[in-house]
Amino acid sequence: MELVNPVNAREILPVWINLPVLERECAKGDFVPLIVTSTKPDFYKQAPLFPAFEKRGLPSVALHTGQHFDSLLGHGLDEFGIRERIGIDLRVRGGLSEKTSEVVTKLSQVSKFLSEKFPGKTFLPIVHGDTHAAGIVPLGWMFATNQKCSQNEAGLRSMQPSFKNVKNHCKFFSGQLNEKSWSLNRTEPFPEQFDTFIGGAACHYHFAPVSLNKKSLVREGYLGENIPVVGNSVVEAFRLAGKKRPEKSVFADYPVLEKGEWIRVDIHRRENLLPGRFLAIIGAVKRLVKDGRNVIFIEMNANKFAIDRLGLSGEIEKLKEEGNFLYTGLWREYGSVVEFLKSGNCRAELTDSGSMQEELNELKKPLSITCRFSTDRPETVFSAGTNIIAPPISADYLHSFVSWILSGERADRLVSKGRRLYGKTPSRKIADFLYRRRKDPVFEWAHDRPGVKYKENALGYFL
Numbered sequence: 001m002e003l004v005n006p007v008n009a010r011e012i013l014p015v016w017i018n019l020p021v022l023e024r025e026c027a028k029g030d031f032v033p034l035i036v037t038s039t040k041p042d043f044y045k046q047a048p049l050f051p052a053f054e055k056r057g058l059p060s061v062a063l064h065t066g067q068h069f070d071s072l073l074g075h076g077l078d079e080f081g082i083r084e085r086i087g088i089d090l091r092v093r094g095g096l097s098e099k100t101s102e103v104v105t106k107l108s109q110v111s112k113f114l115s116e117k118f119p120g121k122t123f124l125p126i127v128h129g130d131t132h133a134a135g136i137v138p139l140g141w142m143f144a145t146n147q148k149c150s151q152n153e154a155g156l157r158s159m160q161p162s163f164k165n166v167k168n169h170c171k172f173f174s175g176q177l178n179e180k181s182w183s184l185n186r187t188e189p190f191p192e193q194f195d196t197f198i199g200g201a202a203c204h205y206h207f208a209p210v211s212l213n214k215k216s217l218v219r220e221g222y223l224g225e226n227i228p229v230v231g232n233s234v235v236e237a238f239r240l241a242g243k244k245r246p247e248k249s250v251f252a253d254y255p256v257l258e259k260g261e262w263i264r265v266d267i268h269r270r271e272n273l274l275p276g277r278f279l280a281i282i283g284a285v286k287r288l289v290k291d292g293r294n295v296i297f298i299e300m301n302a303n304k305f306a307i308d309r310l311g312l313s314g315e316i317e318k319l320k321e322e323g324n325f326l327y328t329g330l331w332r333e334y335g336s337v338v339e340f341l342k343s344g345n346c347r348a349e350l351t352d353s354g355s356m357q358e359e360l361n362e363l364k365k366p367l368s369i370t371c372r373f374s375t376d377r378p379e380t381v382f383s384a385g386t387n388i389i390a391p392p393i394s395a396d397y398l399h400s401f402v403s404w405i406l407s408g409e410r411a412d413r414l415v416s417k418g419r420r421l422y423g424k425t426p427s428r429k430i431a432d433f434l435y436r437r438r439k440d441p442v443f444e445w446a447h448d449r450p451g452v453k454y455k456e457n458a459l460g461y462f463l
Helices: 019-026 040-046 049-056 096-117 132-145 169-176 192-201 211-219 234-243 275-290 301-309 313-320 334-342 354-363 395-406 410-416 426-436
Strands: 031-037 061-064 086-089 122-128 149-152 203-207 262-266 294-298 325-328 346-351 367-370 387-389
Touching: 019 061, 019 086, 031 040, 031 049, 031 132, 040 122, 040 234, 040 334, 049 426, 096 132, 122 132, 132 149, 132 192, 149 192, 169 387, 169 395, 192 203, 203 426, 234 334, 234 354, 234 426, 262 275, 275 294, 275 301, 275 313, 275 395, 301 313, 313 325, 334 346, 334 354, 346 354, 346 395, 354 367, 354 387, 367 395, 367 410, 395 410
Parallel strands: 031 061, 031 122, 061 086, 122 149, 149 203, 262 294, 262 346, 294 325, 346 367, 367 387
Antiparallel strands: none
C-alpha cells in the first residue's frame, strides 16, 4: 500500500495569546468569564456583555475563534471595541471539519496554559446562540477541563407552522399567529440546530431569551434554576448601533435607496442554497422586480456560490439593468443595516437570518418575512406578529404569498399590534446572575443534586 500526504494540506496557525489582557482581567477575581466570539453576529450580540460585566465587577476576556477575521466579516471586532479585549485567538480556518478539529485541539492546549499560568482561577467560556463555535467550544472545553460552559441565547429550538392550509394565503397567514398550530421540527437550520443542541449539552448555565426557550430546555432535562430568562442582548446592540452614525451612510453608498420603499433580500442558509429552494427564491425575486417593487439583494459568500453553481449570473446581470433592482455586497458595518431599517425606506426584509427576526421585533417595522419552512424564533410570529413564514415552495408560490402579505395595509396592521419580546437589559441580568453564582462549581454529577457528599474531590481520581 502506498501512503500519500493529504492533498492541499495547509499549515495550522498557532494560537495567539494576549498576555497583558489575561493578566489584567485575572487580577480582578478568581471567576473569569471568557466571552466567545466567532462570526459576524457574535460581535454585536456578545459586545454588550463586556460593559455589563465591568459594571458588576466581573473580569471578562474575549476568546475569539478567528473564523471571521478580515476587514469585511471581521469589522465588527473594531466596530464594537472587541479587538482590544481579545485575550485568546484560536485562529481557526477551513471548512466545518477543519474548524471543529482545530477548536477542540487548541482549546485543550489553551486550558492547560491557563491552569498553569493562572492556578486557582475558574474560567467560564460563554458562547452565543447557534453558531458553530456555540456547539464546538463547549464540547472541546468540557473534554479538556471536565468543566462546562455557559450559553447566551440558549434554547433555540426550531418550530414549524401547520402547512394544512398553505395554499390558502389568508388561512396560512392567520394560522401562523396561533401558537397551537406549531410543532417542533429541529431538522433546520443546518448545522445551527445541531450546534445549539450539542452546545447546550456541555453548558452549565443557559441564558434564555424568552420563556419558550426555557420550557424547551427544561423539557430536555436541564435544571430550571440554571436557566434564567434574560431577554436577548441583540436589543442592546441594536440600540447602541442606532445611537451612533456609521462611518459612511448607506445612502451615500447607494443613493437610490432614498427613493421609495424597498424589499431587502438577505439569503444565506445552507438549506436555502439547495437548487430547488434557491431557484424558487431567485424566481420570486425576478417576479417582484417585474411587478415594479423595489428590491435590494445582498450578496454573501454563500449565495454567490449558489448563483455561480446554478449558472444564474446572467439572470442577476439582467436584473441589474432594471432601475428597481439593486445588487450589493455584504454591508461592512452593522450600523449601516440599522440605519436602513430605521429609515422608513425598507418595506420588508425577506430573510432567512435568525438575528434579523429578533432585530425587526425590536424595531417592529419593517416586517420580517422569513423565507424558511421553520424558524428557531417562532415567538416573533405567534407571540409578537412582527414576523411571518413564507416558505420557498416554488417561485410562483413565494412571489404570490409575499405579494399578498405586502398588499394593502395588511403588513402594517400586523406589526403595529406587535410587542417587543427581548427586554431592555439582558446583559445586566446575565452579569448579575453570574456574579451571584461566581463561587459555585460549573460542573455537576448526578449525586450532586440530591446532596450526597463524598470525601474525595468531586471530579474523581480518574479525570
